[in-house]
Amino acid sequence: MTDYDYEDLGLVAGLEIHQQLDTETKLFCQCPTTIREPAASDRSFTRYLHPTKSELGEIDAAALEESMVDREFEYLAYDTTCLVEEDDEPPHRVDREAMEVALEIAQLMDMTVVDQTHVMRKIVVDGSNTSGFQRTMLVANDGEIDTSEGAVGIEDMMLEEESAQRVEETDAGVRFSLDRLGIPLVEIGTKPDIRSPEQAREAAERIGMLLRSTGQVKRGLGTIRQDVNVSIADGARVEIKGVQSLDDIDDIVRNEVGRQVELLAIAEELAERGGAVGDPVDVSDVFADTDSGVIGGALSAGGTAMAVRLAGFDGLVGREIQPDRRLGTELADHAKRHGAGGIFHTDELPAYGVTEAEVEDLRAAVGAEPQDAVALVADDPETADLAIEAVVERAEDALAGVPEETRDANEDGTTRYLRPLPGAARMYPETDVPPVDPDPSEVETPELLTEKVERYQSEFGLDAGLADQVAYGRRMPLFERAVEMGVDPTLAAGTVESTVTELRRDDVPVENLTDDHFVGLFALLADGDLAKEGVPDLLTALAENPGLSADEAAEQEDLGSAGEDAVREAVSEVVERNADQVEQEGMGAFSALMGECMGALRGKADGDVVSDVLREEIQKRA
Known part of the structure; x- marks a missing residue:
């Protein structure tokens, strides 16, 4: 991986952290915040969504592009699904518990809480909200966190409803699950104060620690997401959505810097070559007798092959701009947004059943010169037309350098095109929910996890490693409850961390263990009715028979404490x-x-x- 001088490149980055809150009910209704298995759904319904104009009569560019993809959205409903979630009833008042947690978070980040919160509608037409918009409200702004490379300002914090869970792509469109829709979520945006990939990761880790310090945020995959905004001096602001792991943030920033550097180099080369983009041409005749399965299959089904001359692009379409991703991949991503399977281009042909002779005829059909490249899409006529136009637009952007856009994070630390950057035109007031007057004096500032680690060592005598594991672990509240019940702190800590980990390695289904199981176990320990040596056996019995109480499992396994x-x-x-x-x-x-x-x-x-x-x-x- 190339080692860049980020200061010289003028790197500017910011974070948007989205964290689900662990409340009893959802933000605008009384439905539970429990995630269900899609198989538990007892019914479904479908919707088609389209963008609406803002109060100023404008339509957001991102919403408009999304609406050009004709898709049906199916929603899986459950026995707990209500009319608010289905968008058949107005939202209720803002959940009080969610607002209190948001105020705790604001205090931890030294933010100024607004005098009054007003709920806004944010247009979202990708199907992730049944209403076609997401409800959001500004709670606080102007905060700050510390990193080893300097302070990072916190621009604002929003309290909003989580989107529906995407289950799978279908032939007609997308299937979503409504169990996640409406879970309270805070969105924390930093100021563009981050100047290195390492600082981006450290800032995210700091914010994550502050969030978990409340003890009221959900844990596990998908409950926290990081969006990263990245730009360099001669590049453009790019928003990267859906970074799932903190471990990926620094790689995401490095790879985006590298992508923008390469795109600027390509633009410079194109300027020297006099680069230009031609008009789409129907080249179906060139492939009338082709051996290419993709192209031949499309044509035999009544489709067309559309191509465009990319003047001066020869050798540049196949140029790598991210690990295993090329400029041609960028063109393909735009084509795929309109239903095409991908594109062919002359930097990789002849291949895929396309012969040298067909490549020569293709070049001739669009008037390509030796320094030119040709991009090709074969599909049904409507898809082919939309896809080749998308390729043309992206190729024209390549002449200018780096386009502003929203990108999606891949698991390997690279990104792919998602949609244009959204604008202010997608926001307008929510008239069904009254304003809220938040009162920060009603909440107490929670103890930081870093402070808990120190206290666990000094007060309970835990070693540094175990204290860190417990404080940052999801069962930290259970540990504190066990100590209050009179259980030895080291035994309690080892039970919720080390013992559970060892049982998991032995394939014991520890995911079945509930808080009630642990509380019951600790009660037995505190009362002297269970020896510490019996803890693994009792947890195993409870995990394998989750319907039993701790008392029942101890009796079943004959684990009473011997006199x-x-x-x-x-x-x-x-x-x-x-x-x-x-x-x-x-x-x-x-x-x-x-x-x-x-x-x-x-x-x-x-x-x-x-x-x-x-x-x-x-x-x-x-």
């Missing part, structure tokens, strides 16, 4: 069975007999107690 008499009886039996070994080895037999004693007691007794009794019994016979 001193029972321990002494079991140890004496073990020593008696191994009398010869004890006589010969004395205390040297301790280790082997200790394991046998613990096995005989099956986790019913504390190891320290068993150890003391065993030493006594061996000394009696030594």
